[in-house]
Amino acid sequence: MKKAEEGGVRDFLQLMKPSLSIMVVFSSVISYLLVPDVMYDWWRIVLLFVGGLLVTGSANTINQVVERDTDAQMKRTAKRPVAAGRLTPEQGWGFAIFSGAVGIFILGYYFNWTAGALAAFSLFLYAFVYTPLKKVNSVAVLVGAFPGAFPCLIGWVAGFVPGQQINWLGGIVLFGIQFLWQFPHFWAIAWVAHKDYSSVGFKLLPSDKGPTRFTALQTVVYSLLMLPITIAPFFVGICEYSTVKGMIGGVLIIVANLFLIGRAIALYNKMDVPSARKVMFGSYIHLPVVLLALLLAKA
Numbered sequence: 001m002k003k004a005e006e007g008g009v010r011d012f013l014q015l016m017k018p019s020l021s022i023m024v025v026f027s028s029v030i031s032y033l034l035v036p037d038v039m040y041d042w043w044r045i046v047l048l049f050v051g052g053l054l055v056t057g058s059a060n061t062i063n064q065v066v067e068r069d070t071d072a073q074m075k076r077t078a079k080r081p082v083a084a085g086r087l088t089p090e091q092g093w094g095f096a097i098f099s100g101a102v103g104i105f106i107l108g109y110y111f112n113w114t115a116g117a118l119a120a121f122s123l124f125l126y127a128f129v130y131t132p133l134k135k136v137n138s139v140a141v142l143v144g145a146f147p148g149a150f151p152c153l154i155g156w157v158a159g160f161v162p163g164q165q166i167n168w169l170g171g172i173v174l175f176g177i178q179f180l181w182q183f184p185h186f187w188a189i190a191w192v193a194h195k196d197y198s199s200v201g202f203k204l205l206p207s208d209k210g211p212t213r214f215t216a217l218q219t220v221v222y223s224l225l226m227l228p229i230t231i232a233p234f235f236v237g238i239c240e241y242s243t244v245k246g247m248i249g250g251v252l253i254i255v256a257n258l259f260l261i262g263r264a265i266a267l268y269n270k271m272d273v274p275s276a277r278k279v280m281f282g283s284y285i286h287l288p289v290v291l292l293a294l295l296l297a298k299a
Helices: 009-015 018-033 042-066 068-073 089-110 113-133 140-158 168-192 194-199 213-234 244-270 273-296
Strands: none
Touching: 009 042, 009 089, 018 042, 018 140, 018 168, 018 273, 042 068, 042 089, 042 113, 042 140, 089 113, 113 140, 140 168, 168 194, 168 213, 168 244, 168 273, 213 244, 213 273, 244 273
């Protein structure tokens, strides 16, 4: 095991889980751009990206500090900086507090304090409610879906200047898209990593018996629910289908949903890890395609 003093910049970046954080912040930026008459200012987009990245990175860091002992026991997480001993828990906490505070300040000061408050609440919910709940009950996935979906709402709210009335309906619809998406996505991950997760007491599948047909059925159900929620923006004034761009966007959304539904059905039929892995990677494709299609079809 490496000594904590050997931790470097790369280890602090790993604490943020950059690939995951960038995907989360991507949904926030797209939601911001979907706001009617939003300010298309590259500087503001960069600020939103950085602020969201810092808050998300803070939550991921706290998760790794709190779960350092269980991370050390699992093959897929044993090399994380705190679990491997390259960084101390104190270094992790310091980094999390600093990055979280700066990120919330950026969102509040440069956009509006409603966005900042939502970011702070999301950080708290993920780090101090979802994280410890993972060893208690599988309801943790439901709880974790809330902070997981908040980036869409934060991005949407950030698109309104201070004093401007916020259209909460649009934000709630976008929140709903990422909220429902997380169930097939995360259950697929939990299916693939079930042995690791169960070895440390994580309860992340809807069945206590592990990967069962009930779990696969739930994945199909939530994949089907993605279809109506992803076309809802066309009915609340965010997107339009009367233009060529709108029709192309609508078709892309339907195709993306059929793609995810097909993979979920394949998991139900085959009940194996390769099929679960296809759902997992399929979900990584599905969400960006849907969000970009919504932006293409923006009213």
